[in-house]
Amino acid sequence: MSAIRTWWSATWMGLLGLSRRCLNAIVMVLSIAGVVAVFSFVLAMNAGLDEAMRDSGSPDRAVVLRAGSTVEISSAISHEELTLIRNAADARKSADGVPLITAEAAAPLTLIETRSGLEVNGTLRGIGPEALAVRPEIHIVAGRMFEPGKLEIVVGEQALRQFNGLQLGSEIQAYQNKWKVVGVFTAGGSFRESELMADAEVVMNISQRPMFQNVTVVLPNADAFAGFKKIVTGIPHVALDVFPEPDYLRRESQSLNSLLYFMAWVMGGIMALGAAFVAINAMYASIDDRRREIATLRALGFRPWVVIGAIVAEALLLALLGGVLGAAAAWAIVNGHTISTAVGGDLRQLVFQVAMTPKVVLQCLAAALLLGGMGGLIPAVRAMRRQVVEDLRAV
């Protein structure tokens, strides 16, 4: 008990003197804030991408593609194959007894991004009548759903915001036809909000490609996946691949991941190393300024580990301050920012939001504390090896 009390009084004394060493303290806080700001930016981008791609999948949904399709657009599943899958699959049923299976036909189309004026690869996704039952996260928020068989489309909320000419009621030219925008939808923040949707049969007719690109089946539960995969890949004369939806989406966002990974871990790692040096340097300098003070404490009988503990506690406090500052800066600058970039082998335009989730903030604070702890511990241990008598005379 008394050990804690002596540690606390040593720490308190250190903190009281902090104002005299404020320059060093500020350097340490700022350098850690810088690293944490960059770290949180990259992690928040990653979290946003997670929300849009990886987490928008549900593990009880299975996606069927033509075997070996490297990108969605290269997959092709015919009506006959859809029937085979429908017959073979033991899908969950809706309240009306309809099996929850839907097939989608994705047609690429060129859109103009409003902000940059660049032509980007948009997606017109043809969906079947069961799509909304399979994906309850899709909601029409303005206008109405398209009518089957008509040249009508509904646009995702992000698509509406980012691309030209998709306002409700406007007409767009695609596949040598005029399409009318009749509704706006949301899809739980997922990548679908960057897309346009229309009736699958219409899309296949107009694009002259009578093939679906994927079939999504809702399984009774996530554990049923292995059995389902066995059944589908066992259908004779048809080569199909089956993925749990989250895995499928992770694969689609791979190329962006590798660049983000580089930014977060290679660049972030070098930065963290630099910040560690800065933290050690700042604490070293601050100990250097306090040589007489520390020697006095030791002469009075404070044990070395108490003094080390006090120094580390101070470093951790400063690091925490830096971490909070950095995360707050990142929050203020980039949280909710929209990133619109190209993903996947087919460079489809994906719009997602930078999301400073609690997990991101905690990760960043942990990194800050690690840097601070190291920054305090190393010079503190070093300082204990010095001669008390000599330091007492220090200027």
Added chain:
Amino acid sequence: MGYLFLIWKGLCRKPVRTALTFASMTIAFLLFGLLNGINQGLDSVTARFHLDRLYVMNRISMYHPLIVPFAQQVEKIPGIKDVAYWAYFVGYYQQPTVQLPIVAADVRRIFRMYPELQLPPAQLQTMTRTRTGAVISNHLAQRFGWKIGDRVPVKSAIWPRKDGEDTWTFDIVGIYTPSEASPALNDLFFVNLDYFDEARAFGAGAVHLIIARVDDERRSGQVAKAIDDLAENSPFQTRTRTENAYAAVQWRQINDLRLIGNFITVAVLFTLLVVSASTMMQSVRQRFSELAVLMAVGFTPARIAALVVGEALMLTLLAAATGLGLAALAFPSVAALFGAMRMQPAVFLAGLAIAVVVALLSAALPVVRAARLSIVDALSGR
């Protein structure tokens, strides 16, 4: 001796402190070198775009086909010197996650169109004679350990063969080296379009991209319009872009990530300045009595200032040289992510300029304080 010796002694006064400052500055310059190197590398590629090349695609999207006869018509348009075309698909090697960008083309036209892709003429000759031949980039060769004479089985889900197989076997007969960065052309696996057309189950004659070279790049706008007009009354419509417009789409991701790079650079430079300034402040403050001795033996404030500035300069310049040197060493492996690019000399110049500015700024405050020093007080340790 004289000044340099004094500066050196000043730095060696607190070796640990100097070493730590040096290390953090070195890392700052390393980061600056890498990020700025990538930025300038991309800029230098953009600056070298070949604006005499036009890219013709189906207006609907880059995955919709064009046909070879259209390319032949394009070649006849006045103002067009040469034409190349390719069909593109993503194949996979051994397992679906290992993807290969396969380009089926008339390779002679391709290597005429892209002189920056260097391929020994003898290998090009062999390629035109070997139906199942393939010419791959040095990156791919390195990544998979392939060499000339290897047979590579490539699977494709979209392009089955007439014989019902979905595996294409190609013989590597050539390896090309891109002489400048170009993400779109870095990693390609070229095969013969004739062979691909003959053997694919359907879709013979369909290509995804037509590349046209114009006589006079100032007229490329008119020629592009002429190409699109030509397609207006055919079964498909086209969209013709210049090379930089085409690359802007291809490089979207990388360009977007430059934003993060700039964000990091600003944070790093700011920290660099703060670290350097605080080191100089403390170093001068702890030496007030020494400086007073120097002044007492006749050093003018100007000479003291020169001493402090010199110390700051030596520290930042040494750190800049080390950090930028490390960046130059690490650059090739980092740049591989973005395509072949070289570290631009401008990066080094910018780094050294920053070192000088940081040194001057961080020495400014200590110099002012040292100049105001009262010799008597400082000598008596007050």
